[in-house]
Amino acid sequence: MSAAPDRMTKAAQPSRYDIAGFKAEIVGIPVIDEAQVVRKRSRDFFWYSPILNAELANKSADIIVSPRDEAEIVRVAAACARRRIPLTVRAAGTGNYGQAVPLEGGVLLDITALTAIEWQKPGAIRVQAGARLLDIDMATRPSGYELRMHPSTKRSATVGGFVAVGSVTYGGLREPGNILAARVVTVEEEPRILELRDDAAQKVNRAYGTTGIITALEMPLAPAWPWIDVIVAFDDYMDAFQAGYEVALADGIVKKLVTPVSWPIPSYFGALKQHCPQGKCILICMIAEASLGPFKAIIGSRGQVTYEAPSEEGPGTVPLYEYTWNHTTLQWLKSDRSITYLQCLFPHDRLVESAREMIARFPGEVLAHHEFIRFGGRVTASALPILRYTTPERLNEIIALHEEAGVMIANPHVVSLEAGSRHKRADADQLGFKHEVDPHGLMNPGKMASFSPNPR
Amino acid sequence: MSAAPDRMTKAAQPSRYDIAGFKAEIVGIPVIDEAQVVRKRSRDFFWYSPILNAELANKSADIIVSPRDEAEIVRVAAACARRRIPLTVRAAGTGNYGQAVPLEGGVLLDITALTAIEWQKPGAIRVQAGARLLDIDMATRPSGYELRMHPSTKRSATVGGFVAVGSVTYGGLREPGNILAARVVTVEEEPRILELRDDAAQKVNRAYGTTGIITALEMPLAPAWPWIDVIVAFDDYMDAFQAGYEVALADGIVKKLVTPVSWPIPSYFGALKQHCPQGKCILICMIAEASLGPFKAIIGSRGQVTYEAPSEEGPGTVPLYEYTWNHTTLQWLKSDRSITYLQCLFPHDRLVESAREMIARFPGEVLAHHEFIRFGGRVTASALPILRYTTPERLNEIIALHEEAGVMIANPHVVSLEAGSRHKRADADQLGFKHEVDPHGLMNPGKMASFSPNPR
Numbered sequence: 009m010s011a012a013p014d015r016m017t018k019a020a021q022p023s024r025y026d027i028a029g030f031k032a033e034i035v036g037i038p039v040i041d042e043a044q045v046v047r048k049r050s051r052d053f054f055w056y057s058p059i060l061n062a063e064l065a066n067k068s069a070d071i072i073v074s075p076r077d078e079a080e081i082v083r084v085a086a087a088c089a090r091r092r093i094p095l096t097v098r099a100a101g102t103g104n105y106g107q108a109v110p111l112e113g114g115v116l117l118d119i120t121a122l123t124a125i126e127w128q129k130p131g132a133i134r135v136q137a138g139a140r141l142l143d144i145d146m147a148t149r150p151s152g153y154e155l156r157m158h159p160s161t162k163r164s165a166t167v168g169g170f171v172a173v174g175s176v177t178y179g180g181l182r183e184p185g186n187i188l189a190a191r192v193v194t195v196e197e198e199p200r201i202l203e204l205r206d207d208a209a210q211k212v213n214r215a216y217g218t219t220g221i222i223t224a225l226e227m228p229l230a231p232a233w234p235w236i237d238v239i240v241a242f243d244d245y246m247d248a249f250q251a252g253y254e255v256a257l258a259d260g261i262v263k264k265l266v267t268p269v270s271w272p273i274p275s276y277f278g279a280l281k282q283h284c285p286q287g288k289c290i291l292i293c294m295i296a297e298a299s300l301g302p303f304k305a306i307i308g309s310r311g312q313v314t315y316e317a318p319s320e321e322g323p324g325t326v327p328l329y330e331y332t333w334n335h336t337t338l339q340w341l342k343s344d345r346s347i348t349y350l351q352c353l354f355p356h357d358r359l360v361e362s363a364r365e366m367i368a369r370f371p372g373e374v375l376a377h378h379e380f381i382r383f384g385g386r387v388t389a390s391a392l393p394i395l396r397y398t399t400p401e402r403l404n405e406i407i408a409l410h411e412e413a414g415v416m417i418a419n420p421h422v423v424s425l426e427a428g429s430r431h432k433r434a435d436a437d438q439l440g441f442k443h444e445v446d447p448h449g450l451m452n453p454g455k456m457a458s459f460s461p462n463p464r
Numbered sequence: 465m466s467a468a469p470d471r472m473t474k475a476a477q478p479s480r481y482d483i484a485g486f487k488a489e490i491v492g493i494p495v496i497d498e499a500q501v502v503r504k505r506s507r508d509f510f511w512y513s514p515i516l517n518a519e520l521a522n523k524s525a526d527i528i529v530s531p532r533d534e535a536e537i538v539r540v541a542a543a544c545a546r547r548r549i550p551l552t553v554r555a556a557g558t559g560n561y562g563q564a565v566p567l568e569g570g571v572l573l574d575i576t577a578l579t580a581i582e583w584q585k586p587g588a589i590r591v592q593a594g595a596r597l598l599d600i601d602m603a604t605r606p607s608g609y610e611l612r613m614h615p616s617t618k619r620s621a622t623v624g625g626f627v628a629v630g631s632v633t634y635g636g637l638r639e640p641g642n643i644l645a646a647r648v649v650t651v652e653e654e655p656r657i658l659e660l661r662d663d664a665a666q667k668v669n670r671a672y673g674t675t676g677i678i679t680a681l682e683m684p685l686a687p688a689w690p691w692i693d694v695i696v697a698f699d700d701y702m703d704a705f706q707a708g709y710e711v712a713l714a715d716g717i718v719k720k721l722v723t724p725v726s727w728p729i730p731s732y733f734g735a736l737k738q739h740c741p742q743g744k745c746i747l748i749c750m751i752a753e754a755s756l757g758p759f760k761a762i763i764g765s766r767g768q769v770t771y772e773a774p775s776e777e778g779p780g781t782v783p784l785y786e787y788t789w790n791h792t793t794l795q796w797l798k799s800d801r802s803i804t805y806l807q808c809l810f811p812h813d814r815l816v817e818s819a820r821e822m823i824a825r826f827p828g829e830v831l832a833h834h835e836f837i838r839f840g841g842r843v844t845a846s847a848l849p850i851l852r853y854t855t856p857e858r859l860n861e862i863i864a865l866h867e868e869a870g871v872m873i874a875n876p877h878v879v880s881l882e883a884g885s886r887h888k889r890a891d892a893d894q895l896g897f898k899h900e901v902d903p904h905g906l907m908n909p910g911k912m913a914s915f916s917p918n919p920r
Binding site for chain 1: 662
């Protein structure tokens, strides 16, 4: 496979790496080296950020490899280690931080062919890393179960690429019990296969694919309730927020999504606009059918139910959750590329006050929508507000003002894992673990910026 | 039916009420008027409290009526209303506050014959009020569901008599969504049948049976996980408490019971003693099988697992939960009647500190065991500590000291609903509702002490 000559300019530049030798070593495993395709597949949704867009636009791997099983992954890992070729793992590429964008070129390891479900039992499933989240739910629902949480990209994202979004019932993916086990191939001359359970399995989480190649995951399941999608319209955003907070706190109400959205965001909601009255703020919820009565009792006369129907996520429908989390940003970006977003975690002990403060502080500039979640056992809100972008300086100022007010920011406008984390550093565990599984530092070098290989 | 002459002394005293006329009116409905039996069935577990024991020991109904369906209940209610005979509803009588003890004699309405399951569907069930909680679980488990919460008296208690204990996952029975509907017969000359849903259904909750005769309840269900009973031993009580708190906060871990118990309480634990090492404090938990690994990861090396087995609650076994909540008190009372207990709700925002304070304040006098629960959306602890009883004055002093320290007390040593509630009053809703359903104030007069009938 090769690209047309007129498109070869960039790809024709000699790679820094021994790609030819690599290809010879992994013969029999499907590869793509057509420059256009490789460049396209080296991207994710980093373009939501004008800053990342400038920084990552020209990053590309040299070659895509698509192994079909773990044995082929082991061969690829060994070949990269021997030739010191960077390796970046890529699944559906639905991330927003350039997680899967190769910063130093090299091999893009496409895991989307590994989709098998190894087993399922009541409450748990073991799947290969490339299985799509929606397919997992389709496979588990006949026995009454589903994944505990999923990103708004559920219909395309894979379980291996799934970076936690948190949930209103089970807390974040990082919390104990939300990943049961992970199987990892190390990037060494003689790759090892590690089976990690419980605490140890958390080492692979949110490391942006820099700590070994995940080939399988064992995930806990939740009961699959018959979910009802509901939209409630409110005159005032804080009323929608308060009602959502009460629903989130009501442990007797089984729910999956509680998302207040301020006007004018719903005016960008395409097919959903007919259920979003002009000028109104809305509360988007997924509520178990059996809890719908008590849910409405909480809402009372404060808001008006404008939509109520069983959740659907089959082909040809846009599920309600594709208007929440960072899909909200996407809905707006479809018609207006001038905005970007932030990623916030509000303090649980002064949630309403801090939400109100941030709204008052940036009128017309930072537009609120929140996601109620449980975090460390407490009900609080995450948020990915729409931000009318002007300059990098102003963006950074807004971030700083949030942090001063006690609203934690996971900066989605930076390349490295450390700069993007709430704590501005890689976990000690993650750094130590990386020495074990990627001693040469070949997994997307630059992504875990504070890592440097031990001298050998 | 009549008692032996030598036992007739008390029953032979003429009743204040027209019991003969009442009997004639309800002919065909089973009654018991043998004084010994009536006195025995007029009691509950109020004797846990030395104060209530003195106060209630001689209270008795005049007659027991055991209707077999709602139509018979309507006849009993009408007969009581016409003759102004007090009526006290009684099911299994597992309460500890004399809820079902007739303060003014009259009719004891036994609802234990109404046990039918009207229907069940995924996530909800509708049952008659006399159905036993264990029987409900047995009926729902084949379809993968169970009640969301139950008292430690589950094996004998009925759904109608169930006064909320709260749960670590779904919050209290009083929280929205935890009772879906209730059917109530009013105590009037022409009884009405009210069908109450959602908010309205909460009016019947924790009113000690003074707001209408509940004949059926619609309850939400929870997925029935395979539960594992676990005991972990710790050197120090606050270590057990802290570990339990972390488990309670871990939303990714599916659990049903998290109960730290201080030494020497486990030395009174009968069959369970073999799993309770001498001098150690223990943590009693019910954990879903799929969450057992992460549960143990949280415990880590702080405690030692001394027992681990699938939950059993069939005949001939003593389920683990019968060592928790107020069953803890019962275990001790089996061999030592000198103790009693308190009923506490700790503040969620200084939980560890306030638990530590109370333990330090009453060494050897108030012996700690806590129940982690979610209350209003926050993880906190309820507690029914063992109290070495000396005098009523000291008991009241201890209660006052708890309240001063921000630990709310639902006083289990008082007769009236108001004195026993955390807020020292009947709910405005409950009072108003009582006028509707019991206009003559016949339902266990004195129990809702602040109620007086409207003049007619």
